[in-house]
Amino acid sequence: MAHTYVVTAHKPTAVNACCTGNFTGLDDLNLIVARNTRMEVYLVAPEGLRPLKEVDIRGRIAVMQLFRPPNEKKDLLFILTARYSAMILEWEQHGSDMEIITRAHGNVQDRIGRPSETGIIGIIDPECRVIGLRLYDGLFKVIPLERDNRELKAFNIRLEELNVIDVKFLYGCPVPTIILVHQDQNGRHAKTYEISLKDKEFLKGPWKQDNVEAEGSIIITAAVTMMVMTAAVTNEVVTDQRLTMAVVTAAVTMMTNGQRAQNESGKQVNVLAHTGVGGEVEVESGSVARGNAASYLSDRKKVTLGTQPTVLRTFRSLSTVNVFACSDRPTVIYSSNHKLVFSNVNLKEVSYMCPLNSDGYPDSLALANDSTLTIGTIDEIQKLHIRTVRLGESPRRIAYQECAQAFAVIANRIDVPDGNVLVPSHPSASTQTTIAECLTYLDNGVVYVGSRLGDSQLVRLNVEANARRSYVDVMETFTNLGPILDMCVVDLERQGQGQVRSMSMSVGVSQERVIRNGIGIHEHASIDLPGIKGVWPLRGASQSAVDTMLVLSFVGQTRVLMLSGEEVEETELPGFESCQQTFYCGNVCDNQIIQITAASVRLVSCETKALVSEWRHPATKNISVATCNSCQVMCAVGSELYYLEIYPNELKQISMTTMEHEVACLDATPLGSEGERAQRCAVGLWTDISARVLKLPGFDPLHVEMLGGEIIPRSILMTTFEGINYLLVALGDGSVFYFNLAADTGLGKLQQVAEKDLKGAPYSLVEFNGKLLASINSTVRLYEWTAERELKLECSDFNNIIALYLKTKGDFILVGDMMRSITLLAYKPMEGSLEEISRDFNPNWMTAIEILDDDTFLGAENSSNLFTCQKDSAATTDEERQHLQEVGLYHLGEMVNCFRHGSLVMQHPGENSTPTQGCVLFGTVNGAIGLVTQFPPEMFNFLLEMQTKLAKVIKSVGKIDHEFWRAFSTEKKTEAPTGFIDGDLIESYLDLSRDKMEEVTTGLQVSEGGGCVAMTTPRDSLG
């Protein structure tokens, strides 16, 4: 028996359907987006798309259509899942209480049938008399739409045409009439049929047209009074007395985006050609131009955060950098999907802050305002954070080498000759291509482009070409992780917290965050201390990770607080100047502490706490502004700017310069790619109100940005969010400017050391006991790396159709075959051979495999199911031993492309509340990331019971039974789920109302360890 727990950490992001209409109200224009098993309802508002509700559907959404039957005040939504559950949904809103109710539902699956190669097609009669479905070859399914019918029942009509490309209903017909494009040996033809609801059969339609455009794949029907389509997009226009029909060629014309048609009244109507197979809508991106050498600072933007002078400070939360803007309206600035997000904090006013990590107050913030010092912790800002590295190529595989901290990526690149020069086939940084899965027109020339393979976009179609000679402007981009082709888990910061690096088609890495309304700070301690001008944490030794002291600066004095446990008491450091206001204080390199006061820069030894070096202005003028990182100090005296470097027991002045005006603020934070030593500094000046970027050590000006206005910059900060460098400048009136800062990047080089010719495609390469294991076509081969620096074949295994995947543990090798499930091999070092130990004989078409433990193996197959197999070590007969037992079956609803051992959460050494065994992450085609782990039997049984209860309490939209949804289902068989816990269902317990929670927990057998542990576990595992 397997005891496996599966949960989604990052929901799918690929868009597979979208539609617009008046779903939430007669006057509301809504966009509804389907992301595999999730449906999102947006309101189209002047400022953009406003998310209203997100609904999980127990099924993969295959068809989603809005329609309005006569007598209805607003649109209803029809959804069909990939496993043929049909539902009609209605939006109901009472004040802020938004609910989606199921008007009707039913399953329209046939017991047998050949699912069409061209996929599921679902269409609704414009007069709302019937819903038409093309699910199986040779059959057309009709669901009559009758009012007040709560059960959706369908009947089949035989369809003579075998290879149907597309079907649509025609407008303005007295009986429901379909038009279809089908293919036979002679080409593609358009044909119409009337549906007789009484006899449940087709009658001859009004017309037909043989031999339409050979590539015609999409039918667009329109009422003739509404639109006349011009020939630009249409390769074929067939005009009937009552209607106009156009057959649009997808793949070829796709490159000519944004086709326009003129309607009779002369009003602009935009029609965007849609893609059938890999069509592309090429649009130019208005997004961030990174690495643009022409301008050092780019994309200047301004936000107003408060009304008082703002101070910017960085802190880390879950290993991401965030900026805290201290003002009368404190705000946390972070980045999500390459956009800066400004999130308010639930505190009235913060004038200064610093991060603090002491024994008593781990991962906290010290926040000071006029009268008090508060120590608190911050809510999780992001659940997972995503950083994207554009490769300009299609990545296929990724690996990480810890010692070099380097990633290796295998990518496909097709270079096309352009004259004599070879250029990458990928568009340049300023052009962005989204391959559309679905398109829907919103309003005012705005179109939503939903994509399965790239980011989804909101684009505007223009009548006139823009400067880039494009008719399309991108207004907004929605990140999509999918399809995740490969991923690796790395611990970059060595905190025991894994980061996932996943590969998706055009995107490098991924993540998501849950933005709640604002960010909460939980107060843990508060001290009344008026007049604080600054706070800094101090560590006892530079290497220590824990802060032990807090330095507070006041006008004319500096005080040091000692933190011992949760106790705070005042202390003194001998080397510290306590009769001066401190501008900066912190641990620096070589186990030293720096204190910068108005009078001098003081270097103090951590061990002796005594002053070891001091720097004063040559003319002993007072320092006005200062900044410092772990090895560099910058201080400004009026308009003079000094650059010092920190050495053991020594402060060395490296350079100085005189600025045009007095320095108002300074920053020398090293950016991501620069290591510990900053190569640039940022300066804000009085008088001309400018922000400048200077190169160190010579203070060579790199960029001058005039901010304009009369408010002087009060705080300046360079930081990196999601791989993008930003410069933030806060002004005295509470507003913040932010810019993109160009980065200098360098790349390592790989050198080839050996080469081996293979007969076939190597699908998988794995390091195995110091040797190289490869799956090449149908064979698994082990190569030895010889002293002569060449690969020598040691042994092979031949018994597969196509060996796609390999995983190893000790001497065991798990092989995933294209169509024959998984096989366990053992390497016999003595004999130098591979021996088949055991095999799963079920006909699973594999997409990913993993070894959970010595006896349990996990597989993902191409109908979006997971299964676990167990090796029967105690088997008495050969026959039992040679057959892997299928012990777990589960429908994930996502096609998994890769499994990797690892976890997204920090492993706290002392924490034993999560009794999980092993943790495997998975990445899917739709961009979802999830986790598979194993539980001890008691816990598993407890959760299983809870799952059964939850399934009864939680009613899904569309009334799809939980057991049906999670049943292992392929074209050949359907089996009840077993051996798996649906973590998504378990965790939905946390969102239940109190009385519902009670309903679930009553009668639940709490085993040893208590329900409390069980409750916290899922959340912990999610991270």
Added chain:
Amino acid sequence: MQLSKQRDVEKVHTTPINSLDLDPVEMRYLISGASNGTIAIHDLHNVTGQPQYTCPLLCTVDRCSQHAHKYSVETVQWYPADSGMFVSSSFDKTLKVWDTNTLVPVETVACRERVYCHRLSKIATKHCLIAVASSLSQVNLVDLKSGSYSHILKGHKGAVYVVDWSPQNEYVLASGSSDNKALMWDVRMAKNCIFTLDQHNGDATRCGPHAVQTAHNGAVNGLRFTADGLYLVSFGTDCRVRLWRTDNGQNMLVNYGAINNVHEKCLSIDVSSSLNPEIVFVPHDSNIDMLCLHTGTKLQRLVGHYNDCNTLVYHPFHQELYSGGNDRNIIAWLPKTASSDDYQEHLKETKLKKGTSRETKKKGANVNLMQDTWSSDED
């Protein structure tokens, strides 16, 4: 597809093989019935770890067994729900229901005439009827629950050679007979068939009054529903294969060409499931023709049997075909993959190494490498 060099089925039959069937649950056990009354079961799972293997014989009902059929076994079929039971019918005018574990018939139904073919519905939940085609001009329905005849479908005027149940509707049955007709039945209406398959689609004037309502211009001895139940394929001694719509009996008029068929008994044909395009496998003398279901194009001819092929069964999980014939062999036909070539090469290499080492050991010994083929690589 090709004759598999790597897979053999252990030889057991000493007389022509008339019928093959795969167990419907695991698709693991291959049952075969032969002319001398022998029934054998083979295991298709390869647990050797090597691509080269012989499907072992699990058990047989030998003709010497007291339970065995006296004469030729014409049809064997697994019970659709599990492999614990199978049904066989024979020219000895009996139909036997067997317990697989004991290999003893739990039920023997006496038929009045020689049985050519019988079928159990694979989808039936509301009945357990076995349709029996015999040289009586009727289809007998045997109820497995009672072990006796439940009713008779009368309509044919000659021996009924073949029957097949619809995979779509558990009450629909098709039958083919020596009177050149193929009839579609709803077994709940025993009086009349639903319709008669007419090769001319009602346009009989072209061929004169005698051709009215015939499916073939010869006996109909092969019938097979497609996996989705939308079509029926028929095979007749007029050397034609025809495709029919199952809802209205319309002849789809697909031209598959002439395929020799002189047998006065049931011949099995099969249609691939989950392949695109769908393929019909039809015995053509000692060969098997692979035809495209909807266009009739001949895709491939499988050459391998030494004598007439009588029966074949398609393995939908692994896209393989098993066939049996008068040459007493069961042949496995596998899709051509790179693995077989790689493996052959590997064997050749290892053989070469072995050979040379042997050569060096036994100096002067004449080792003919060419003679040392893969088939002896079991040491």
